[in-house]
Amino acid sequence: MDFINAFLPYILADIEKTTPDAIRIADYLPYILAGISVGGQYALISIGYTMVYGILRLINFAHGDIFMVAGFVMIYLSATLPLHISAVFVILITMLLGFVVERVAYKPLRNAPRMSIMISAIGVSYLLQNCAWYFTSGLAKQYPEIPWISESITIGSATTKIVTILTPVLTIILVAALVFLIKYTKIGMAMRAVSKDFETSRLMGIKINTVISITFLIGSFLAAVASLLYFTNYTTVTPVAGAMPGLKAFVAAVFGGIGSIPGAVVGAFIIGICENLIKGAGWTTFSDAFTFALLIIILVAKPTGLFGEKSTDKV
Numbered sequence: 001m002d003f004i005n006a007f008l009p010y011i012l013a014d015i016e017k018t019t020p021d022a023i024r025i026a027d028y029l030p031y032i033l034a035g036i037s038v039g040g041q042y043a044l045i046s047i048g049y050t051m052v053y054g055i056l057r058l059i060n061f062a063h064g065d066i067f068m069v070a071g072f073v074m075i076y077l078s079a080t081l082p083l084h085i086s087a088v089f090v091i092l093i094t095m096l097l098g099f100v101v102e103r104v105a106y107k108p109l110r111n112a113p114r115m116s117i118m119i120s121a122i123g124v125s126y127l128l129q130n131c132a133w134y135f136t137s138g139l140a141k142q143y144p145e146i147p148w149i150s151e152s153i154t155i156g157s158a159t160t161k162i163v164t165i166l167t168p169v170l171t172i173i174l175v176a177a178l179v180f181l182i183k184y185t186k187i188g189m190a191m192r193a194v195s196k197d198f199e200t201s202r203l204m205g206i207k208i209n210t211v212i213s214i215t216f217l218i219g220s221f222l223a224a225v226a227s228l229l230y231f232t233n234y235t236t237v238t239p240v241a242g243a244m245p246g247l248k249a250f251v252a253a254v255f256g257g258i259g260s261i262p263g264a265v266v267g268a269f270i271i272g273i274c275e276n277l278i279k280g281a282g283w284t285t286f287s288d289a290f291t292f293a294l295l296i297i298i299l300v301a302k303p304t305g306l307f308g309e310k311s312t313d314k315v
Helices: 002-017 025-056 063-078 083-109 114-136 162-184 186-196 198-203 208-233 243-256 261-280 284-301
Strands: 152-155 158-161
Touching: 025 063, 025 158, 025 162, 025 186, 025 208, 025 243, 025 261, 063 083, 063 114, 063 208, 063 243, 083 114, 083 208, 152 162, 158 162, 162 186, 162 208, 162 261, 186 198, 186 208, 198 208, 243 261, 243 284, 261 284
Parallel strands: none
Antiparallel strands: 152 158
């Protein structure tokens, strides 16, 4: 009894710390906002993965590195050009890079075994990384501060950058525009046809190479926009800066259902919010581990993801 009496004050103190009054949503508001923001950035990257997979049944492992190159291009262009002009050139150069990667690394292997295309994708990824190491000497570069969106804003008890609020809004607008393009335009109809049946679409006169190139252009455009938003928050760019965001965006695409654009967006927001809530709870070390543990759980429990369709083999 004396032992219990001695430790009772400490036990009561711990209980007081964990009462609902102490655990307020205001304490987690900064992490929720950060999670929504980074979720939007993951969503823009993951759409590139899911669109390419939907048409080619290919995981473009170089996509995260294209995102990284966009960050370096912005750094070097902003040293000599105004920021608004630099941002336009970043988007155009990133789209051109995505187009060249598709034409050089993937188009010649169109009829090759799928493993050959996957190896080519991994090779392009390492090529871009090593080129970045060579041209930057492996040194981290400071991303330029973009006016207005880099400014601070206070929401409730949280102080954050305007880019945190801008990201989900811009993501929703871009995704809505993309869905409209896919559902109501001629090129969108061609994309849907190719994703359903590659060979039949070719026999029906659809220009497969044009459709695939446009898909890579759209994915690279979204990756460039994501880089502008992401590196405004995380202001250091290194040759491996695209690896982790790229992997998490890929997990988001798998989680939502690879090939499904709405699924990729929902998966990205869930991962972004959960990741930052884990950091807010003091478990920062495990925030990355959570993402990949989630991937394992999804692959075991529901391999097609939240919105994925079960594929059927035709006999």
